[in-house]
Amino acid sequence: MPDGNIHLGHIVISSAGRDAGHTYVVVGWHKPQTLLVADGRGRKIAGPKRKNVKHVTRRSIANYVAQALNGGLRVTDEAIRQALAHIEDT
Known part of the structure; x- marks a missing residue:
């Protein structure tokens, strides 16, 4: 249920809360x-974390x-770690 800007697979950075500055991959929608x-x-x-889009x-x-994710395939934690490591290297 995308809001128009953020879709499955997007890499996001938390801007509020205890985890501010932490990098995540969007794996789904709760609401x-x-x-x-x-x-x-x-x-x-x-066990993904729920984060407000704001x-x-x-x-x-x-x-x-x-x-x-869009093809309905299973995504592993290793694939997520590799994607985040690639982003942090650049």
Whole structure:
């Protein structure tokens, strides 16, 4: 249930809360204004964190993760970690 700006597979940075500055990948939607995000380490794909859309900043997109999520394929924590590591290196 995208809000128009953020879709599955987008890499976002938390801008509010205890985890401010932490980078996540959007893995789903909880409600129209609530994202489900994971980082593959502390927040695994099996137990994603809920974040309000207003409390994140969109950065880029993890192409492989986005294609897998949109295609209904299973995404692993390792794939999420690799996508985030690639973004943090650049």
